[in-house]
Amino acid sequence: MKRLFKAVAIITLFSIITRILGFFFRIYLTRKLGAEGIGLFQMATSVLGIFMTLVSSGIPLTTAKLVSKYEVNVELKRRNKVVTSSLIIAMTIAVLSSLIIMLLKNLWGIVLSDYRAVEILIILIPSVIFSAIYAVFRGALWGQNDYFNCGLTELLEQIIRFALTFFMLNNITDFFVATRYSAISFNITCLLSALITIIVYFRRGKLDFSRGEYKNIIKSALPITGVRLANSIVQPLTTIIIPSMLILSGYSTSEAVASFGVIMGMTFPLLFVPMTVIGSISMVLIPSITALMTKNEHQKIHNNILQSLNVAIYISLLFVPVYISVGDLIGIILYDNTMSGILLQISAICILPITLCNLTGSILNALNMEVKSFINYILGSLVLFAGLIALTPIIGITSVSISFFLSITTITILNIRKIKKAMPNLKLNIFPLLSKYALIVLSSTLLGMFISDICQYVFSAFFSCAIAGGISMICFILLCSAFKIFDLKSILYLIKRRKSEEKS
Numbered sequence: 001m002k003r004l005f006k007a008v009a010i011i012t013l014f015s016i017i018t019r020i021l022g023f024f025f026r027i028y029l030t031r032k033l034g035a036e037g038i039g040l041f042q043m044a045t046s047v048l049g050i051f052m053t054l055v056s057s058g059i060p061l062t063t064a065k066l067v068s069k070y071e072v073n074v075e076l077k078r079r080n081k082v083v084t085s086s087l088i089i090a091m092t093i094a095v096l097s098s099l100i101i102m103l104l105k106n107l108w109g110i111v112l113s114d115y116r117a118v119e120i121l122i123i124l125i126p127s128v129i130f131s132a133i134y135a136v137f138r139g140a141l142w143g144q145n146d147y148f149n150c151g152l153t154e155l156l157e158q159i160i161r162f163a164l165t166f167f168m169l170n171n172i173t174d175f176f177v178a179t180r181y182s183a184i185s186f187n188i189t190c191l192l193s194a195l196i197t198i199i200v201y202f203r204r205g206k207l208d209f210s211r212g213e214y215k216n217i218i219k220s221a222l223p224i225t226g227v228r229l230a231n232s233i234v235q236p237l238t239t240i241i242i243p244s245m246l247i248l249s250g251y252s253t254s255e256a257v258a259s260f261g262v263i264m265g266m267t268f269p270l271l272f273v274p275m276t277v278i279g280s281i282s283m284v285l286i287p288s289i290t291a292l293m294t295k296n297e298h299q300k301i302h303n304n305i306l307q308s309l310n311v312a313i314y315i316s317l318l319f320v321p322v323y324i325s326v327g328d329l330i331g332i333i334l335y336d337n338t339m340s341g342i343l344l345q346i347s348a349i350c351i352l353p354i355t356l357c358n359l360t361g362s363i364l365n366a367l368n369m370e371v372k373s374f375i376n377y378i379l380g381s382l383v384l385f386a387g388l389i390a391l392t393p394i395i396g397i398t399s400v401s402i403s404f405f406l407s408i409t410t411i412t413i414l415n416i417r418k419i420k421k422a423m424p425n426l427k428l429n430i431f432p433l434l435s436k437y438a439l440i441v442l443s444s445t446l447l448g449m450f451i452s453d454i455c456q457y458v459f460s461a462f463f464s465c466a467i468a469g470g471i472s473m474i475c476f477i478l479l480c481s482a483f484k485i486f487d488l489k490s491i492l493y494l495i496k497r498r499k500s501e502e503k504s
Helices: 002-056 058-072 076-103 105-112 115-123 126-143 147-169 175-201 214-248 253-271 275-294 298-335 338-366 370-395 398-422 430-455 461-482 489-495 499-503
Strands: none
Touching (some): 002 058, 002 214, 058 126, 076 105, 105 115, 105 214, 126 175, 147 175, 298 338, 298 430, 338 398, 370 398
């Protein structure tokens, strides 16, 4: 357990720095490209994401699991074969994907309904190949529990992209030219990131081109890739459905693209801020559970899952009172866009299911239940599409938040059921816990809204946001501690547990 939380702490530290840089980068990019430019970039990357998923989802995760397994068993030759086989598979898929994008560019024009987005997509093709290399070697570092270098390479990637984009876009005023240049900077960033991970990996690892581990990799990677691929397909489908439904409800084409850019490029990224920590937990859990399963240490698996879920729920709900009470001010401060802030207030209900969906999906993958995770995701996606089609003509862009909430809540509930079925002795007790949290979230939110209304008569938007948001967050922490729902000291206790317990 101590090793788990030490690893989470390392990843979280790097992740926080990376997310902060990414946060400011997105603000800069959004302001530079504008709502329409960010909408076009989002459209292009939604298609690109399909092919990125093929090389950067199931393969690196499977690489991490198998490398972790062979590290425990001290089968270093097989470990090297896994990395080599994964690299060959990923590169083959990347090259084929690049050809498909090029050959079907007319089809993408029909799908995206805007040939400017297709131009951005074509520019982004090299990033698929570079990302394939990066993903495999990062997966190997992940499996070796080299979390420091995993976090470091991710941080360097963000720094490089921020610096390159700022340098290339600084004096550009035309939003579409800026959008093209941002795509070029993304390619260069992916190339440099791949080179960095290669250098880091070969400091302690190597390749082995003898008969590989292709069957094991493909068998494990297929369902994981299926889930991520389904997600990547969902994105371009929503890119088609949302603007189309908005146009049917009375929006012009430019208004529909801009609204799509606001919710997907401005609002939704803020919902994933808690994933800075929860993503770290998910990343550590997979090789950790794989290693513990290899050793048949089931009680430690139970402990890791329970503690991770408790921390994830606490951290995700910590942001809900803040987003609801001062979300409108956040939109104005960050993007100078009132709509993004209002949508953030509505979308705050998605934060908890986002984190639980991510964590429970990672647990299923670690328990070798990738197919179950895939099926659950498909069912949740059907709920998303039904919601978008039915609600968008009625409530406009708000339908995205409501439909997304219903979708990921469905997936989360199904994931929890599968985990309980696989581990009947595991007592999660999530729903009774959430009922207690609901009262605390409500109280903290109402206090934050009250303080916000008062502060706006006296202070600027920034100070009103800081004061009201800070008070609502402090209120949440104090109430959780007072009613003994969650105590921050428990995290410190777990981190400081004696090493002898870890070895027992």
